[in-house]
Amino acid sequence: MWLMTLTVGLVTLVLVTWLRDYVKRWRMPPGPFFWPIIGNLFSFGGQFFLTFIDLAKTYGDVFSLKLGMTDVVVLNSLDAVKEALVKKGVDFAGRPKTLSGDIFTEGGKDIALTDYSPTWKLHRKLFHSAIRGYASGENLQSKVHESLEDVIAEFSKMEGRAVDLEDYIYKLVYNVICSAAFGVRYNMDDEEFKTLMKVSKDAAEVFGQGTLADVYPSLRYLPLPTITAVKKMTREFFGIFQRHVEQHKETFDPSNLRDITDHMIKAQKDAEEEGIHDVTALTDTHLRQTIGDIFGGGTDTTIMTLRWAILFLAAHPEVQEKVAAELDGAVGRDRLPELSDREATPYTEATIHEVMRMGSIAPLSLPHATTVDTTLRGYQIPKGTWIMPNLWALHHDPATWGDPDVFRPERFLDENGKPIPKPAALMPFSAGRRACPGEAVAKADTFLLLGGLVHNFRFRIPEGEGPPDLTPDVKGGGAGSQPSPYKVVMTCRKK
Numbered sequence: 001m002w003l004m005t006l007t008v009g010l011v012t013l014v015l016v017t018w019l020r021d022y023v024k025r026w027r028m029p030p031g032p033f034f035w036p037i038i039g040n041l042f043s044f045g046g047q048f049f050l051t052f053i054d055l056a057k058t059y060g061d062v063f064s065l066k067l068g069m070t071d072v073v074v075l076n077s078l079d080a081v082k083e084a085l086v087k088k089g090v091d092f093a094g095r096p097k098t099l100s101g102d103i104f105t106e107g108g109k110d111i112a113l114t115d116y117s118p119t120w121k122l123h124r125k126l127f128h129s130a131i132r133g134y135a136s137g138e139n140l141q142s143k144v145h146e147s148l149e150d151v152i153a154e155f156s157k158m159e160g161r162a163v164d165l166e167d168y169i170y171k172l173v174y175n176v177i178c179s180a181a182f183g184v185r186y187n188m189d190d191e192e193f194k195t196l197m198k199v200s201k202d203a204a205e206v207f208g209q210g211t212l213a214d215v216y217p218s219l220r221y222l223p224l225p226t227i228t229a230v231k232k233m234t235r236e237f238f239g240i241f242q243r244h245v246e247q248h249k250e251t252f253d254p255s256n257l258r259d260i261t262d263h264m265i266k267a268q269k270d271a272e273e274e275g276i277h278d279v280t281a282l283t284d285t286h287l288r289q290t291i292g293d294i295f296g297g298g299t300d301t302t303i304m305t306l307r308w309a310i311l312f313l314a315a316h317p318e319v320q321e322k323v324a325a326e327l328d329g330a331v332g333r334d335r336l337p338e339l340s341d342r343e344a345t346p347y348t349e350a351t352i353h354e355v356m357r358m359g360s361i362a363p364l365s366l367p368h369a370t371t372v373d374t375t376l377r378g379y380q381i382p383k384g385t386w387i388m389p390n391l392w393a394l395h396h397d398p399a400t401w402g403d404p405d406v407f408r409p410e411r412f413l414d415e416n417g418k419p420i421p422k423p424a425a426l427m428p429f430s431a432g433r434r435a436c437p438g439e440a441v442a443k444a445d446t447f448l449l450l451g452g453l454v455h456n457f458r459f460r461i462p463e464g465e466g467p468p469d470l471t472p473d474v475k476g477g478g479a480g481s482q483p484s485p486y487k488v489v490m491t492c493r494k495k
């Protein structure tokens, strides 16, 4: 009898909750049917950003979903993204609170995954000043050149062979960001390099797929394998950054700040000694988390962009030739491209824009969350709703681009080859309060790295292979867009 009562009670609770959610949905943006408890969790396979474009055709460019019990609103057009992230910036500047995020950020002590708060603001400000000091201008350029010279020597030995460059690109990018962050450069067989690369790849997969406990927080008490994996990754990843913080503290000299870690230690000391910052917001955990943000934000993104760029250029030799010829004209053959060459190389810049548009390496940006009860297009959006800006949709909208699936850098130039104002729909770094704080570094870094590679090598698809696969790898359910593994043949361009 009690079992029957329990079952009836549970079924009633589920139905009442479901009905309540449907009533709530009346005032929210429209969306597809959702099931009790699971919502739309298992309704879409493959790449969510593509599925969302289809759903927008039925429900409009702002629509709702339910992931488990969590409300999600998808923004599928430039107008919607601008209205939410820019016009109502603060309302939409939060981040979803998830179990995996909470573990990985050691209780929300980072920048990228933590909610909108005074501590987040402080760390974003420190991030900007650290980047300005150690990863911009001449400073960035000399780090890139050092890293490039190393990899160019390695590439030269592989001339004529079909090779997968992925690990070398990891090394190329890590050595720029890690030397700015904590003054370290790696060899390929370095254990720390291998661990960072492995944890980054694992993290992309786990965070891309998400874990059930993120949408059903009560599952946190079960020994879910993904949660165990996130805990292990957190220990490995931040163990490395903590070691660097400790080593820096041992040799810290306030009159000779060497890198971003020293810059952060100085901010910590200022807080302790002079009360310039809030001490409780500058613990060692915050320091290693900010270093993790610079590493995590600055490496995978640039690596994916470079992997897309080399693939697009190999698939479009005519574009590659134009970039190489432009660099030859602006740079000559005796040195590597420099930041001062950017103005004289509009075709190269346009090619980088086109790679970022077509590759859209962060197709759904990072998820946002509403910080208050708010409205969008007259619909109500309750506090805590997850917001997914579909940047892929903006970058592939035929109404904006005409031929969005064609790789055509010329779309960013006028008939005289001069740059036209950048279309607002090109938004690889997102927009508003949470827009990528690394945008300037990323653009400079990509120009120097890609420019340096194309200046030195021709990349082509191996003979006998058909046209390369230019669709994003589906691993990770669509959180990141990266090319499937591919090989290219390199030829040295003559001096």
Ligand code: HEM
Residues within 6 Å of the ligand: 111, 112, 113, 124, 131, 293, 294, 297, 298, 299, 301, 302, 305, 361, 362, 365, 366, 367, 368, 428, 429, 430, 431, 433, 434, 435, 436, 437, 438, 439, 441, 442
């Ligand atoms: C091609 C390269 C890059 C792309 C396409 C990119 C894209 C993005 C996007 C889409 C976001 C989410 C913005 C949002 O939530 O609305 C983001 C956030 C972020 N990026 Fe980047 N990024 C790149 C490079 C970098 C670099 C080089 C760094 C660091 C040096 C960096 C650090 C960060 C950080 C810390 C955040 C979190 C910001 C916050 O939550 O307030 N990114 N990035």
